[in-house]
Structures are given as structure tokens and as C-alpha cells.
Amino acid sequence: MKTFKSGTYINQGTHKSFQPTKINQQWTIEDMEVLALLSQADRQLGRLDMYSEHIPNIDLFIRMHVLKEATQSSKIEGTKTNIEDALLDKEDVNDEKRDDWEEVQNYIEALNSAIKSLKKLPFSSRLIRETHRILLQGVRGKHKLPGEFRSSQNWIGGASINDATFIPPIHTTVNEYMGDLENFAHNSQSFFPDLLKIALIHYQFETIHPFLDGNGRVGRLMIILYLVEKGILKKPILYLSDFFERNRMLYYDNLTRVREKNDLNQWFKFFLVGVIETAKNGINTFESILKLQKEVEFKLQTLGSRSHNAQLILNHLYQRPIIDAQKVKDLTGLSLPSVYKLIEELEKLEILNEITGGKRGRIYLFGEYTKLFK
Ligand SMILES: Nc1ncnc2c1ncn2[C@@H]1O[C@H](COP(=O)(O)OP(=O)(O)OP(=O)(O)O)[C@@H](O)[C@H]1O
Numbered sequence: 001m002k003t004f005k006s007g008t009y010i011n012q013g014t015h016k017s018f019q020p021t022k023i024n025q026q027w028t029i030e031d032m033e034v035l036a037l038l039s040q041a042d043r044q045l046g047r048l049d050m051y052s053e054h055i056p057n058i059d060l061f062i063r064m065h066v067l068k069e070a071t072q073s074s075k076i077e078g079t080k081t082n083i084e085d086a087l088l089d090k091e092d093v094n095d096e097k098r099d100d101w102e103e104v105q106n107y108i109e110a111l112n113s114a115i116k117s118l119k120k121l122p123f124s125s126r127l128i129r130e131t132h133r134i135l136l137q138g139v140r141g142k143h144k145l146p147g148e149f150r151s152s153q154n155w156i157g158g159a160s161i162n163d164a165t166f167i168p169p170i171h172t173t174v175n176e177y178m179g180d181l182e183n184f185a186h187n188s189q190s191f192f193p194d195l196l197k198i199a200l201i202h203y204q205f206e207t208i209h210p211f212l213d214g215n216g217r218v219g220r221l222m223i224i225l226y227l228v229e230k231g232i233l234k235k236p237i238l239y240l241s242d243f244f245e246r247n248r249m250l251y252y253d254n255l256t257r258v259r260e261k262n263d264l265n266q267w268f269k270f271f272l273v274g275v276i277e278t279a280k281n282g283i284n285t286f287e288s289i290l291k292l293q294k295e296v297e298f299k300l301q302t303l304g305s306r307s308h309n310a311q312l313i314l315n316h317l318y319q320r321p322i323i324d325a326q327k328v329k330d331l332t333g334l335s336l337p338s339v340y341k342l343i344e345e346l347e348k349l350e351i352l353n354e355i356t357g358g359k360r361g362r363i364y365l366f367g368e369y370t371k372l373f374k
Pocket residue numbers: 073074075076077078156165166206207211212213214215216217218219252255256
């Protein structure tokens with residue numbers, strides 16, 4: 001690592017683009033602090049992974065984890081959607097918030113679809129492009145070449161290329177760089193720890209900046225895809241975007257430091273601290289979910305014969321903690337008067353609370369559960 005050189009600048013006449021060093025090579029690591037953090041991060045990830053085996057019905061809770069990741073990652077990009085907004089149906093979202101809401105939904109769809117595809121497609125340029133296509137579908141992204149690598153020079157920061165903070169590699173080299181990144185991801189001879197590999201892949205991906213837009217979001221999404229593909233996590237339950245969002249300036253600065261100061265170790269440390277902190281938060285969230293689940297079950301016992309229907313509603317709420325009377329009717333097959341009675345009882349038990357304040361179109365939130373993801 002001592003001699004690591006992040007890349008070279010090539011003169012394009014009006015500007016200089018940064019051509020990063022290819023990453024599919026043998027890496028060594030000598031910084032003891034990186035190694036110590038790596039060992040902690042591995043330990044915490046192992047603990048987190050255990051939850052996916054031991055929590056019954058874990059899939060119920062994963063949807064909310066995905067929703068949180070989508071909200072936080074999109075927030076870095078600038079959307080103003082919060083978790084409660086992201087839970088709403090399209091027709092319940094205000095006009096001015098709808099485009100942001102759609103971006104978050106695209107993120108959820110892109111992540112779910114990519115996780116599913118991993119069963120038949122490897123972590124590859126093709127998978128990355130397909131994920132990008134879903135992420136940028138719809139109004140805002142349609143002029144940004146969804147699903148395609150760029151065919152022009154782009155830049156980061158500044159209104160024009162002349163005052164850019166960073167100019168990624170020339171577009172004619174994007175395919176070659178992405179091929180190198182893909183080969184590195186699958187190079188089993190490189191004997192480099194997986195967490196450092198994905199940290200390096202994220203840095204390199206952001207530096208290549210292969211798309212016209214959405215590079216940050218796709219790059220963050222790739223982290224979870226890589227961890228699942230390598231079997232480090234059985235389920236997609238580690239989401240770093242919250243950490244990156246809370247430390248946004250450091251996130252950008254540490255990426256920049258690699259390029260400007262050849263300081264890869266600082267980026268590794270930042271990334272590993274993120275993994276440790278996020279895994280610990282994930283474990284706490286699961287502990288809180290289990291505790292809440294017990295409390296709720298205890299409350300449901302007071303409903304006697306109606307507890308079966310209440311349980312059906314709860315199974316829905318753990319996936320999407322928002323509901324209306326029609327959905328309760330669909331889930332339980334009860335008549336409308338019985339539906340309203342059951343909702344009222346769940347309100348009394350402080351499981352549901354109405355959030356619109358209106359008489360019609362009432363929507364109920366499972367607030368205590370939603371809070372665990374904030
Ligand atoms: N100096 C830098 N060097 C390399 N990558 C950077 C640098 N500064 C920012 N980035 C990366 O570029 C991303 C922004 O790229 P882009 O606007 O294409 O992505 P986005 O998904 O639309 O937005 P965002 O990443 O802000 O959510 C940042 O999130 C970060 O990952």
C-alpha cells in the first residue's frame with residue numbers, strides 16, 4: 001500500500017480528466033488500525049447476520065429496512081421524503097412531494113429486484129446497469145440514460161466543467177474500468193478481505209462515475225449486493241446510507257483524499273467505522289423489534305377471539321406499518337362495521353394511531369414500530 005498511486009490526470013484540451021489506477025491487482029495491507037477495525041467490523045457483521053437466522057419471520061422486517069435505506073440514500077441525493085411519506089400510497093402523497101416519493105420507490109424496487117437477480121446473475125456490469133435502469137425510471141431520470149453507461153464527459157461539483165471539483169475518467173474508458181471492477185469483485189486469487197474489497201469497489205465506482213446521474217445511489221446499493229452475493233450476510237440487512245448521510249462531508253472528503261493524497265487507508269477506516277456503527281445499530285433495532293413484538297402479542301391476548309384477525313393485521317404492519325379500513329377488510333374478510341371496531345380496539349391498545357386527522361380517508365400508523373427505524 002505504501003506505493004499506492006490513485007491515478008493520473010490526462011489532458012483533454014479544455015480540461016484534465018482523472019484516470020484512476022485499475023483495482024484488479026494484488027493488494028496488501030499494513031496499517032494496523034485498518035486491521036483492528038476490520039476485525040471489529042467482521043465481528044459485528046457476524047452478530048448481525050445471526051439475527052437473520054434466529055428471528056422468526058425476519059422477511060417481514062426486511063421491507064422496513066429497505067425502506068429506511070431507500071429514504072436515507074435518496075436524502076443524500078437531495079430528496080425530502082421521510083419514512084412516513086415513503087410509506088404512503090401514491091395517491092396520498094402531496095403533489096409537490098410526489099417526484100421525491102417516486103425516487104424513493106424506485107430505489108426500493110431497484111434494490112429488491114437486484115437482490116432477486118443475484119440468484120441468477122452475478123454481481124456484474126449487467127446487474128449494475130439493470131439496477132440503474134430501475135432507479136432512474138420515470139420522469140426525473142428519463143434524460144439521464146437509465147441503464148446505460150455515459151457517452152460523454154461528466155464532472156462532480158460546479159455548474160460547468162471549468163469549476164468542477166472532480167472530473168472522472170473520459171467516457172471512452174468507462175467500459176474498460178467497469179470490466180476491471182467486475183473482475184476484481186470475482187477475483188478469488190486476490191486474497192483481500194471482502195469488506196476492504198467492497199470499500200475499494202465503492203471508491204472506484206464513485207471515481208469512475210459511469211452514469212450521468214445516480215452514481216451515489218447505485219454505488220451505495222452495490223455494497224449490500226456484494227455482501228449478500230459473497231454470503232457475508234444471508235439477508236440484506238446492513239444499510240450504510242444512514243451513516244453516509246449523517247457524515248456526508250466526511251464521506252465526500254475521504255473519497256477525495258484517496259484521489260488527491262493517495263490515502264486509501266483513511267477511506268478504509270471511515271468505511272469500517274461505518275460498518276461497525278451500522279451493524280451495531282442494526283442489532284439494536286432487531287432487539288427493539290423483538291421486544292415490541294412481545295409487548296404487542298401480550299396486548300393482543302386481551303382481544304380474545306378477535307386476536308387472530310388482529311394478528312393478520314400485525315403481519316401486514318411489520319412489513320408496512322400503515323393501513324386503512326379497506327386493507328383491514330381485505331386482510332380479514334370482516335364486514336366494515338367489524339373492521340372499524342377492530343381498528344378502534346387497536347387504537348385503544350396504542351398499536352395504531354390515525355394520522356390524517358380527517359373523518360374520511362383515514363390512515364393508521366403503527367407508530368411504535370415506525371419509530372424504531374428513525
Ligand atoms: N470527490 C469525490 N470523488 C469521488 N466520488 C465522489 C466525490 N464526491 C462525491 N462523490 C460521489 O458521487 C456521488 C454523487 O454522484 P451522482 O450525483 O451521480 O449520484 P446521485 O445518486 O444522483 O446523487 P447522490 O450521490 O448525491 O445521492 C456522491 O454520493 C459520492 O458517492
